[in-house]
Amino acid sequence: MVFPKFKNKQVAEALFSPEEFIQYKKWDKRKFPKKIIITYQKSVLNYFRKKFRGKYKRLKLYLNDEVLIYKKIGFLYVKGIGAPNIVTIVEELIALGAKEFINMGSAGGLIDRGVFLCNKAVRDEGTSHHYISDSIYSYPDKSLTNKLSKSLDKFGIQYTIGASWTIDAPYRETKKEIAHYRKKGIYTVEMEAASLFALGKFRRVKVASVFAVSDVLGDKKWDPQFHKFDFKRTLNKLLDVSLDCLSK
Numbered sequence: 153m154v155f156p157k158f159k160n161k162q163v164a165e166a167l168f169s170p171e172e173f174i175q176y177k178k179w180d181k182r183k184f185p186k187k188i189i190i191t192y193q194k195s196v197l198n199y200f201r202k203k204f205r206g207k208y209k210r211l212k213l214y215l216n217d218e219v220l221i222y223k224k225i226g227f228l229y230v231k232g233i234g235a236p237n238i239v240t241i242v243e244e245l246i247a248l249g250a251k252e253f254i255n256m257g258s259a260g261g262l263i264d265r266g267v268f269l270c271n272k273a274v275r276d277e278g279t280s281h282h283y284i285s286d287s288i289y290s291y292p293d294k295s296l297t298n299k300l301s302k303s304l305d306k307f308g309i310q311y312t313i314g315a316s317w318t319i320d321a322p323y324r325e326t327k328k329e330i331a332h333y334r335k336k337g338i339y340t341v342e343m344e345a346a347s348l349f350a351l352g353k354f355r356r357v358k359v360a361s362v363f364a365v366s367d368v369l370g371d372k373k374w375d376p377q378f379h380k381f382d383f384k385r386t387l388n389k390l391l392d393v394s395l396d397c398l399s400k
Contacts, residue, residue, distance in 0.1 A: 155281035162285055162354075170247035183211055184219065184248040185226035187398040189391065190238065192257045192344075197229035199388045213241075225398050226250070227391075234320060235279035235347035242351060252296060252358045254394040255348050257387070258378070259316060259340035259363035262330060265377070267311040267386060268339050269301055270361040273346035274317040280350035289315070290349035293358035296397075300360045303397040309389060314339040316363070318346035330369050340365065360397075362390055 156162075174181070191197070200208075200220060208222040220227040228245075230238055242253060259268065272289040275281065280290050304311050315338045319325060325341060333341070345361045352359035364386040367376040377383050 155278065155286055162281075162283060170243040174244060174247050179248060181249050184245070184250065185221055185224055186250055187224070187252040188219070188226035188228055188245060188250050188254075189394045189398065190228050190230060190242070190253060190255045190257075191387070191391070192230050192233055193384075193387055194229065195384045196257075196387050196391050197227075199391060200227050200229075213244075217241075219245075222395070223399065225395060234343045235277045235318070238344050239279050239347050239351050242348065243355075246351075246355050246357055250357065252398060253348070253352070253360070254296070254300065254397060255344060255359065255361040256390045256394050257342075257363060258366035258383075259342040260322075260325070261340060261365035261368040262317070262334045263339055265365045265368060267304070267309055267390070268316070268363045268365070269297065269304065269311050269313045270316045270340070270345050270363065271297065271313050272315045273349055273361075274315065274333065274338060275346045275350070277318050277320045277343070277347055279347035280318075283347075283350040283354040290346045290353070292345075292349050292360045293352060296358040296360040299400060300362060300393070300397045303393045304362070306396065307389060307393050309393065311362075312339060316340040316342055316345050316361070318342060318344065325369060331371075341369065362393070364390060 204222050208220045211219045211221060213219055272291050275290055317333050317338050340363050348359045366378045366383055
């Protein structure tokens with residue numbers, strides 16, 4: 153199987169660009185931050201609002217989406233999930249001047265619970281293949297990932313550096329695939345990292361990803377922990393870590 157279906161489309165010129173779209177929307181580039189944290193969990197949004205109440209600015213992006221800005225760092229809670237959604241949004245943020253992104257949130261654990269700093273992602277989704285040539289993995293920016301690692305150390309958070317599996321269909325994570333990727337030492341599964349890394353390479357911006365495991369995909373059953381206090385508290389800590397990383 154070859155992706156994409158049209159050979160070598162990665163090097164071809166697109167009909168229209170994100171820059172043209174933001175011109176059409178009449179968004180003011182001067183108002184948008186250069187560094188942005190992305191998350192998909194509302195609990196992290198609530199934590200941000202409570203922690204920085206009265207200290208952040210709101211900047212409208214779409215009808216129901218906004219970038220919250222604290223000390224020149226943007227925070228974006230994304231309501232939808234999956235690669236096409238977030239890559240479209242980040243394309244537009246790049247066109248608005250953003251240069252660094254930390255993608256943080258939940259992931260399924262293939263081996264164990266914990267915090268995982270992603271050093272590569274299996275491209276088992278469609279979006280990344282429209283940006284870079286076919287390969288098994290895509291990779292985050294090394295310098296930003298190293299900075300994020302130092303901030304994790306600073307906050308005393310135990311974490312593992314390792315690979316993730318990015319997939320488009322969470323209800324088609326088959327038992328055989330899970331066993332296969334576990335044997336290969338893949339620690340997590342999620343829906344965005346591989347595509348964001350590919351986009352970062354294509355647009356020459358920095359992208360890094362860190363995850364807290366929300367559910368474990370065991371040998372015989374699925375063990376969800378989304379509701380647990382420790383999981384939500386860990387996500388809040390990862391926001392603090394991400395803010396520290398981008399403040400440097």
